[in-house]
Amino acid sequence: MDETVPTVFVVDDDVNVRSALARLIRSLGMQVQTFASAREFLGCQRPDGPACLVLDVLIARENGLLVQETLRTTAWCPPIVFLTGHGTVPMCVRAMRAGAVDFLQKPVDDEDLLAAISTAIEQDYRTRDRQRQRAALQQRVATLTPREQEVLGLVTTGLLNKEIAYILGTTEKTIKAHRARVMQKMQATSVAELVRMAAMVEMGEPHTAQL
Amino acid sequence: MPKERAALPPHLTPNSFWEFAALAHEIRQPLTAILSNAQAAWHCLAMDTPNLPEARAALADIITGARRTNEVIRQLQAFLTAGTLEQTCLNINDVIHETIGLVRSDAEAQHVRITLDLTGDLSPVAGDRIQLRQVLLNLVRNAFEAMQQVEDERRTLVVRTTLTTPGGIRVAVQDSGLSIDETSLARLFHPFFTTKTGGMGLGLALSRSIITAHGGWIWATPHPERGLTMSFTLPAV
Numbered sequence: 001m002d003e004t005v006p007t008v009f010v011v012d013d014d015v016n017v018r019s020a021l022a023r024l025i026r027s028l029g030m031q032v033q034t035f036a037s038a039r040e041f042l043g044c045q046r047p048d049g050p051a052c053l054v055l056d057v058l059i060a061r062e063n064g065l066l067v068q069e070t071l072r073t074t075a076w077c078p079p080i081v082f083l084t085g086h087g088t089v090p091m092c093v094r095a096m097r098a099g100a101v102d103f104l105q106k107p108v109d110d111e112d113l114l115a116a117i118s119t120a121i122e123q124d125y126r127t128r129d130r131q132r133q134r135a136a137l138q139q140r141v142a143t144l145t146p147r148e149q150e151v152l153g154l155v156t157t158g159l160l161n162k163e164i165a166y167i168l169g170t171t172e173k174t175i176k177a178h179r180a181r182v183m184q185k186m187q188a189t190s191v192a193e194l195v196r197m198a199a200m201v202e203m204g205e206p207h208t209a210q211l
Numbered sequence: 212m213p214k215e216r217a218a219l220p221p222h223l224t225p226n227s228f229w230e231f232a233a234l235a236h237e238i239r240q241p242l243t244a245i246l247s248n249a250q251a252a253w254h255c256l257a258m259d260t261p262n263l264p265e266a267r268a269a270l271a272d273i274i275t276g277a278r279r280t281n282e283v284i285r286q287l288q289a290f291l292t293a294g295t296l297e298q299t300c301l302n303i304n305d306v307i308h309e310t311i312g313l314v315r316s317d318a319e320a321q322h323v324r325i326t327l328d329l330t331g332d333l334s335p336v337a338g339d340r341i342q343l344r345q346v347l348l349n350l351v352r353n354a355f356e357a358m359q360q361v362e363d364e365r366r367t368l369v370v371r372t373t374l375t376t377p378g379g380i381r382v383a384v385q386d387s388g389l390s391i392d393e394t395s396l397a398r399l400f401h402p403f404f405t406t407k408t409g410g411m412g413l414g415l416a417l418s419r420s421i422i423t424a425h426g427g428w429i430w431a432t433p434h435p436e437r438g439l440t441m442s443f444t445l446p447a448v
Binding site for chain 1: 235236239240241242243244245246247248250251254255262265268269272275276279
């Protein structure tokens with residue numbers, strides 16, 4: 001569980017809009033950080049708790065959609081809620097296809113904004129949760145010996161002990177022992193769970209998996 | 212042709228789509244700030260222990276936002292009505308002196324040296340005094356802003372009047388500010404184009420409308436080293 005309060009990042013080049021949105025979001029019980037440009041935002045630290053980004057689609061001399069693309073290639077990509085003063089339908093379609101949570105028209109109503117932010121925060125929470133689980137599993141995998149890792153790989157492909165023993169040129173009894181150690185180290189209670197764990201470890205970056 | 216269309220000011224061009232999109236943006240920005248501040252104030256007051264300082268700050272910003280919206284509309288109104296002239300017979304040198312009088316204290320505060328190079332025997336022109344003063348004010352204020360980035364001792368503004376053939380006049384406002392790039396130069400007179408953070412981009416578009424309505428031309432000449440000269444012509448009476 002994330003103990004920390006969610007953080008909402010607001011990027012808008014208009015100082016009055018920026019501070020008004022920040023005040024509104026604060027009054028809804030979340031913490032806010034504001035930035036005048038995407039460049040400033042890209043340089044900021046990832047917060048401990050879940051977060052999302054409220055981004056004007058046409059900030060001066062920058063294009064919010066390009067920012068979205070840049071973010072997707074970086075390690076940390078919070079879910080994005082777009083705001084627009086004069087957005088077009090193709091722009092909206094492009095943003096949504098690229099994984100935006102919502103595309104809201106300015107001036108935005110607090111209920112719509114809160115709904116979009118909640119969805120985004122929830123999405124980030126799930127992503128972070130998956131990342132944490134994955135990191136924990138990777139730590140467990142790291143405790144396996146090279147031989148045990150081989151056995152894990154073969155078990156998850158659905159082979160029987162006898163077949164694995166044949167492939168690795170050893171006895172079924174040895175494989176049984178390896179397999180028991182793998183289950184124990186991975187803290188798996190069944191082969192099905194072990195397979196699910198292995199799949200999670202091999203899964204790509206969670207944000208690309210979402211798209 | 213329907214009457215409404217005939218009444219459209221001549222400087223409103225059909226490529227107005229982008230202009231109106233930009234205008235919508237200009238009005239939506241302060242409206243966004245107003246709405247968000249109002250809703251924030253509402254939430255602040257609805258708390259078990261109302262957050263009065265935050266609500267008060269939100270209200271102060273709402274007032275600013277409403278004034279800002281009105282300013283956008285006021286500028287737009289000036290832009291839309293620029294086509295109607297109240298012409299009198301005037302000497303442009305007098306209008307230049309009036310304008311410089313208005314900006315004298317700004318010039319001193321910003322360490323700008325003003326040189327007037329005015330031709331004495333100019334022919335009178337038919338013009339709207341207030342609107343021509345508005346054009347000159349726009350040009351001079353833009354020049355001041357362009358020179359903010361250069362060293363104090365190099366801030367010079369020259370206002371020059373010359374006779375043109377046949378019998379018209381030319382006014383040039385030359386600054387020693389930073390040079391301007393090609394792209395900006397091409398869009399200088401477009402409505403809602405601005406390089407300033409606080410600007411709405413109507414000053415030069417408005418100036419162009421006024422000068423065109425007077426039967427003159429307005430253009431910009433960049434200098435290779437630094438600075439820009441804004442010139443306009445007015446025909447003889």
